[in-house]
Amino acid sequence: MQFISAQCPHCGKELQLPDDAQQVVCMYCAKPIDVQAVLCSQGDSESYPSLLRTAKEQLKNDLVAYRANIQAVNNHGYPEAFRSYAERWAPVLQAYCAAAEAGSIERAAEEYSVFLMERFLELFQQMELKESDTRF
Numbered sequence: 001m002q003f004i005s006a007q008c009p010h011c012g013k014e015l016q017l018p019d020d021a022q023q024v025v026c027m028y029c030a031k032p033i034d035v036q037a038v039l040c041s042q043g044d045s046e047s048y049p050s051l052l053r054t055a056k057e058q059l060k061n062d063l064v065a066y067r068a069n070i071q072a073v074n075n076h077g078y079p080e081a082f083r084s085y086a087e088r089w090a091p092v093l094q095a096y097c098a099a100a101e102a103g104s105i106e107r108a109a110e111e112y113s114v115f116l117m118e119r120f121l122e123l124f125q126q127m128e129l130k131e132s133d134t135r136f
Contacts, residue, residue, distance in 0.1 A: 010026060013029070054095045055092060058095045099112075
């Protein structure tokens with residue numbers, strides 16, 4: 001039996017996994033780990049940081065601060081406004097999905113959600129918005 005260094009797909013902590021085991025439990029987060037799936041994806045793990053960085057770079061300030069023309073957002077204009085906004089988000093979401101597939105989906109979701117909240121809070125601070133402001 002050999003032990004191979006790998007990251008837990010749930011919490012991201014460094015583990016030593018036996019190469020002949022089917023499943024183990026993470027000693028940090030106590031979640032089950034499919035050893036073979038982790039070992040198979042380990043070859044791609046080097047691309048995870050760069051893919052996540054790309055997903056973060058795709059999120060431009062104008063997308064975070066997007067404001068629809070309020071007159072266009074009515075019963076007739078809403079579908080087009082939503083489609084336009086969704087198209088602008090598509091490259092960001094595609095980059096995020098690529099990162100998640102190259103690493104741990106749970107880890108990518110956690111890291112990217114923290115990143116998104118930081119970006120929105122940063123923008124709100126720059127705009128000097130208060131929680132009572134409807135734009136917040």
